[in-house]
Amino acid sequence: MQNNxxxxxxxxxxxxxxxxxxxxxxVGGAVRDAILGRPAHDVDVATNAMPEExxxxxxxxxxxxxxxxTVLVIVPAGSVEVTTYRTxxxxxxxxxxxxxxxxxxxxxxxxxxxxxxxxIAMRRDGSYVDYYGxxxxxxxxxxxxxxxxxxRFAEDALRMLRAVRFSAQLGFDIESKTLxxxxxxxxxxxxxxxxxxxxxxxxxxxxxxxxxxxxxxKESGLATYLxxxxxxxxxxxxxxxxKLLGWAYFAVLQxxxxxxxxxxxxxxxxxxxxxxxxxxxxxxxxxxxTNMDYFMYTQQELEAACYFAELRQLDVxxxxxxxxxxQKKLPIRHKQELVVNGSDLLKWSGKKGGPWVKEALQAxxxxxxxxxxxxxxxxxxxWIEHDYFKKE
Ligand code: ATP
Ligand code: MG
Numbered sequence: 001m002q003n004n005x006x007x008x009x010x011x012x013x014x015x016x017x018x019x020x021x022x023x024x025x026x027v028g029g030a031v032r033d034a035i036l037g038r039p040a041h042d043v044d045v046a047t048n049a050m051p052e053e054x055x056x057x058x059x060x061x062x063x064x065x066x067x068x069x070t071v072l073v074i075v076p077a078g079s080v081e082v083t084t085y086r087t088x089x090x091x092x093x094x095x096x097x098x099x100x101x102x103x104x105x106x107x108x109x110x111x112x113x114x115x116x117x118x119x120i121a122m123r124r125d126g127s128y129v130d131y132y133g134x135x136x137x138x139x140x141x142x143x144x145x146x147x148x149x150x151x152r153f154a155e156d157a158l159r160m161l162r163a164v165r166f167s168a169q170l171g172f173d174i175e176s177k178t179l180x181x182x183x184x185x186x187x188x189x190x191x192x193x194x195x196x197x198x199x200x201x202x203x204x205x206x207x208x209x210x211x212x213x214x215x216x217x218k219e220s221g222l223a224t225y226l227x228x229x230x231x232x233x234x235x236x237x238x239x240x241x242x243k244l245l246g247w248a249y250f251a252v253l254q255x256x257x258x259x260x261x262x263x264x265x266x267x268x269x270x271x272x273x274x275x276x277x278x279x280x281x282x283x284x285x286x287x288x289x290t291n292m293d294y295f296m297y298t299q300q301e302l303e304a305a306c307y308f309a310e311l312r313q314l315d316v317x318x319x320x321x322x323x324x325x326x327q328k329k330l331p332i333r334h335k336q337e338l339v340v341n342g343s344d345l346l347k348w349s350g351k352k353g354g355p356w357v358k359e360a361l362q363a364x365x366x367x368x369x370x371x372x373x374x375x376x377x378x379x380x381x382x383w384i385e386h387d388y389f390k391k392e
Pocket of ligand 2: 029042
């Protein structure tokens with residue numbers, strides 16, 4: 001784990017800071033995940049060097065959050081976020097401190113961190129600095145606030161949702177005082193920006209124990225203040241790798257209100273389009289999919305619909321072959337493969353353009369996809385002249 005590129009880059013940054021007589025450690029998620037044997041994405045470094053001092057040690061740095069003490073250091077092995085030890089000032093908006101104060105003590109820096117498991121530092125020699133019993137809590141599978149949980153959640157309400165998300169990611173329980181404080185402060189979650197809430201739910205959906213996360217979301221009372229219906233029993237067996245599947249399944253559980261509910265979480269247009277497609281595919285599955293369904297929806301959308309139908313134990317007509325195989329056998333896979341276009345239709349019919357062109361193209365597409373019409377110019381011309389226009 002610690003041999004990967006991210007860790008090597010962090011080690012090389014620490015070496016250089018130590019060489020310049022500063023103190024530097026690895027902190028936060030990377031240390032927690034290393035103890036858990038989970039791969040880490042970012043390996044963050046904290047140091048007693050002031051931001052300007054950090055910049056003077058390295059040739060290549062980028063100011064990414066210098067007002068909060070964070071400098072991105074670029075070394076041959078990669079880039080590392082280096083943050084000066086700091087304490088947070090007053091919190092007035094339930095989210096961000098008014099100001100931060102840089103300090104020289106690691107202990108003070110660790111104290112501002114949210115949970116004991118996230119407040120462990122690791123030195124270059126592999127030894128831990130663990131003032132709050134983080135390793136013991138990791139061992140016991142417990143999420144515990146650093147210090148007085150009530151105060152910590154009053155300062156920053158997002159921490160409560162982070163606790164929920166970690167409970168889904170790690171399958172951990174919430175320590176009782178921490179949970180009580182969540183119950184007391186749950187309403188404060190309304191202060192948090194929708195985008196931040198979405199970012200936490202994005203991570204919750206792909207957790208290994210979503211059921212645990214949703215249970216805690218309910219138990220803490222946080223679910224009351226979030227949009228939509230969260231029912232733990234629907235999430236028992238839910239396990240996915242892609243956050244989009246989480247949003248799509250969440251949408252399935254909202255019934256007719258899905259659009260309104262998801263609108264509150266600021267999904268991108270692309271994300272909404274995926275959700276809409278999965279819901280469409282799921283609806284169509286009731287009577288079994290036609291060639292046109294296999295044509296319109298992507299493999300991923302169809303697989304999602306099957307998965308949800310299984311989870312919800314819906315009475316549907318599941319495909320009897322692999323979706324990929326069925327899709328491969330379709331006469332065409334894309335609209336552009338049709339050998340006839342709108343101007344052909346205008347030329348052949350001698351008619352003026354109008355909505356009919358789009359309708360005729362659609363009918364033609366369906367006939368080709370369903371295997372009723374061969375995708376060949378002369379045959380399509382005959383079909384248009386003899387079948388399609390005759391029907392009108
Ligand atoms: P992830 O694996 O999702 O990145 P993480 O614990 O690394 O989890 P980050 O958001 O990357 O989370 O934050 C890095 C560290 O900063 C945390 O481990 C924690 O020590 C601290 N931290 C982050 N957000 C907060 C917060 N809202 N309040 C207090 N400390 C925080
Ligand atoms: Mg992180």
